[in-house]
Amino acid sequence: MKVNPDRKTIGVSVESERILKLVIEKTYFKEQADVARFAVSTSLSRGLKNLTEENLGTKWNVGTFDPTGEIRTAVEAFHPECTEPYRFMEGLIAIGLRFLEEHIKIHGFVDFELLLAETSQQEIETNRPVDETIVSN
Amino acid sequence: MLRIRSLTICNFGPYLGEQRIDFYDKDGVFIVFGDNMRGKTTLLNAVRFALFGKILGRGEREIQTEKLLNYRARQNGTKQFSVTISLEKSGDYYEVERTCTAADTPEVEPKIATLLCKNTEPQNQTIAENILAKLLPEKISRFFLFDGELLQQYEELLIDESAVAGGIRDAIESILGVPVLIKAREDLTYLLSEARKAEARAAKQNRATEALAVQFDLINTKLTEAVRERTTLEVEITRLTQQIEEAEDALKKNARAEQVMNQRDSLQKELADLEMQRQTISNEIGVLLARSWHWPLVKGFDNKKHELTERLVELTRSRRENEKRQYLHEISRSFKESGVCPVCGATDRQAVLENELGQELTTVDSDEEDNVRAQLLSLNRVVLDDQGPAAIEKLRQLHRIEMDIQMKRSTVNDLNLQLLNSPEDVIKGDRNRLASLFQSKIAQSENLKKIRKGITDIEDQFNAVQRKIKETGGNNLTDESRRRELIEELKDVFAEAVGRFREDLRMKVERSASELFKRLTTEPEYDHLVINDNYGLQIRHKDGHLIELRSSGAEHIVALSLVGALQANSPLSGPLFIDSPFGRLDEGHVERVLTALPEMAKQVVLFVYRKEMSETLARRVLGNKLVSEFELYRISGIETEIRPVEV
The missing domain is CATH 1.10.287 (Helix Hairpins)
Structure with missing residues (x-):
């Protein structure tokens, strides 16, 4: 795949920053970057549409955030059409975080057991990781 | 034998003004009936105050004397109360009057004055205290003035390591006269030291043994020093034992609060462990979550x-x-x-x-x-x-731990609330004090062992030098050596005598207690009592086995049997003052104890409430051995009058 010049850093909005802190508070995640990575894979596995946000504050270098390039590979695998995976990843972080916030509102904490069970169930039912649920912003 | 003739109290506890009980030098049982809170225990304390200048509360806790000043008397401006007890022993009459004068401010100790007259002659303070100590030594007071609570303590005698048991055992040996022999043995130790010095002096005058005498002197000095050190340590260990007993008593008083504290402390330890587990697992989860985006x-x-x-x-x-x-x-x-x-x-x-x-x-x-x-x-x-399932399992584990922590914290809070009004610091202080006293006692006992071993070694050296002096010395040494040898032999006799006397006493006490027990118990299958080294008594069943668990009633009967046996085998005898002794006994046992009481002591003064023993039962069982009855009559909630009951 041909990749256009992509972002060197990953940024989040103020709103996403708030959710990052909330998730840290409600879970045993040690680093906000771990939460953000989890948000990316949650979005990918559920087929969440990425959310474009404005006024992003730089948060991590891509080298820190994805030192092995594995997350980029995952993004590319699920979204072969995407030409700027790290820019795309920012949108996945944003939507993934909102999904997690909703989940916390409902369950009071991050129920990994439920989240993983839901992901598996979707894949069994559809044999593809697509969740068209639109998480309201 | 010591007899009580009268007891007069003035403004003491609930007793306003002067009130008196006459015992008329008569033998038999005297009964003072009184409902709860009328002042039965106060009367027991009046006797204790007169004889020992002390007032005890529950758990043998000493009470500030001035608190016994009658409330109304205090309101009327009186600051003084007194107790006078009249006694007779071997034809001599004693009157002891103890007066307590409260100070103007509570911070200042009250003034306690004692006046003792022997055959109406007032005695000076030192002589008075000596006379009192001989009439009824405080150490053995527990066998003459007691209540159910004190009887309960005899159970401790079955526990070898108990400090309380140690204290009671000493008291038992005191009433039985063992200290007389021990004192004699100690006196002989002193005499032996003196004889050795005399022998050394004689040896110095002989040119042939002069050098040996110097060596002898040196060893004797070492020995005297070591013996002194041993005595100091023995005194220290006795002191520590007493302090341990006091600390154990203090802890007992707050037993319930301590139980709560222990429960709380153990929960707090568990909580600390759980917190550590939580920390470990949450760290492990944190590590797993760093790769959670994979899942x-x-x-x-x-x-x-x-x-x-x-x-x-x-x-x-x-x-x-x-x-x-x-x-x-x-x-x-x-x-x-x-x-x-x-x-x-x-x-x-x-x-x-x-x-x-x-x-x-x-x-x-x-x-x-x-x-x-x-x-x-x-x-x-x-x-x-794919560590998701492992992480989920860890999260479940963590959840369980957190629930556990929450529940335990809540219990700890409840327990803390229960402890809110308890002297936690005092309990902790007592507990720490007890632990430190135990440690000191162990350390001093070790030191004592070393010193004893040292003394044996020095004595060996001593004997070797003595032999040489004897071999090389002339006739002028013979007298001193023979004197010394005689004292040594006497000392051995007394050392042997202490052990044998103790053993004989234990057997006598076992026999007397068993005989009394058989009369007191209503259980025909109980055969006799078996005594241990501490004078603790166990019940042996007819089929030969020991009764391991005894009811509180049985405990009471065994304790009374022991007290009776001690009275029977003691060189000292005197009146018994017993407060509410029947509370735990059924009617059958009450009747049996009542029947036996007149034989336990010549004079027995009972402080009872009617529910534990009715006057009808007392009159029927005791017959003419019931000398007189008194009633603690309620004047008001804070005032009682002693009235004789006309039969």
């Missing part, structure tokens, strides 16, 4: 790889089909041009070849195949770990 993708990646592999297979197959067809087209084109098959040289099979070609050539996208292959390679390079 949701595991299935998706597998599916993707599957899709891409299938696509790659399809694309490869299409490309190969196309290549095959392209080859056949090449052959066909050559066949057409030359009329001969370029593969097999046939000339008549053009039509068959055309038929084989069938489809037209298609365009194959080789870029897509490359892309798919590249994607597959990328995906294969990502190794996703």
Whole structure:
């Protein structure tokens, strides 16, 4: 795949920053970057549409955030059409975080057991990781 | 034998003004009836105050004396109360009057004055205290003035290591007269030391033994020093034992609060462990969560790889089909041009070849195949770990621990609330003090062992020098040596006597207690009592086994048997003052104890409430051994009057 010049850093909005802190508070995640990575894979596995946000504050270098390039590979695998995976990843972080916030509102904490069970169930039912649920912003 | 003649109290406790009980020098049982809170225990304390200048509360806790000043008397401006007890022993009459004068401010100690008259002659303070100590030593007071609570303590005698047991055992040996022998043995130790010095002096005067005498002197000095050290340590160990007993008593008083504290402390330890476990597991979860982004993708990646592999297979197959067809087209084109098959040289099979070609050539996208292959390679390079289930299990574990922590914290809070009004610091202080006293006692006992060993070694040296002096000395040493040898032999006799006397006493006490017990108990299957080294008594069943668990009633009967046995075997005898002794006993036992009481002591003064023993029962059982009855009559909630009961 041909990749256009992509972002060197990953940024989040103020709103996403708030959710990052909330998730840290409600879970045993040690680093906000771990939460953000989890948000990316949650979005990918559920087929969440990425959310474009404005006024992003730089948060991590891509080298820190994805030192092995594995997350980029995952993004590319699920979204072969995407030409700027790290820019795309920012949108996945944003939507993934909102999904997690909703989940916390409902369950009071991050129920990994439920989240993983839901992901598996979707894949069994559809044999593809697509969740068209639109998480309201 | 010591007899009580009268007890007079003035403004003491609930007793306003002067009130008196006469015992008229008579033998038998005196009963003072009184409901709860009328002042029965106060009367027991009045006797204790007169004899020992002390007032005890529950758990043998000493009460500030001035608190016993009658409330109304205090309101009327009186600051003084007094107790006078009249006694008779061996034809001498004693009157002890103790007065307590409260100070103007509570911070200042009250003034306690004692006046003792022997045959109406006032005695000076020192003589008075000496007389009192001989009439009834405080150490053995527990066998003359007691209540149910004190009787309960005899159970401790079955526990070897108990400090309380140690204290009671000493008291028992005191009432039985063992200290007389021990004192004699100590006196002989002193005499021996003096005899040795005399022997050394004699040896110095003899030229042949002069040098040996110097050596003898040195060893004697060492020995005297070591013996002094041993005595100091023995005194220290006795002091520590008493302090341990006091600390144990103090802890007992707050037993319930201590139990709560122990429960709380143990929960807090468990909580600390759980917190550590929580920390460890949450760290482990943190590590697992750092790779949590893998988990949701595991299935998706597998599916993707599957899709891409299938696509790659399809694309490869299409490309190969196309290549095959392209080859056949090449052959066909050559066949057409030359009329001969370029593969097999046939000339008549053009039509068959055309038929084989069938489809037209298609365009194959080789870029897509490359892309798919590249994607597959990328995906294969990502190794996703599937630690989600492990993390979930850890989270469940953590959840359980957190629930446990929450429950335990809540219990700790409840227990803390219960402890809100308890002197926790005092209990902790007592507990620490007890632990430190135990440690000191162990350390001092070790020191004592070393010193005793040292003394044996010095004595060996001593004996060796003594032998040499005797061998080389002349006749002028013979007298001193013989004196010394005699004292040594006497000392050995007394050392042996202490052990034998103790053993004899234990056997006597066991026999007397068993006889009394058989009369007191209503259980025919109980055969006799068995005594241990501490004078603790166990019940032996007819079939030979020891009764391990005793009811509180049985405990009471055993304790009374012991007290009776001690009275019977003691060189000291005197009146018994017993407060509410029947509370735990059924009617059968009450009757049996009542029957036996007049034989336990010449004078017995009972402080009872009617529910534990009715006057009808007392009169029927005691008959003419019941000398007189008194009633503690309620004047008001804070005032009581002692009235004789006319029968």
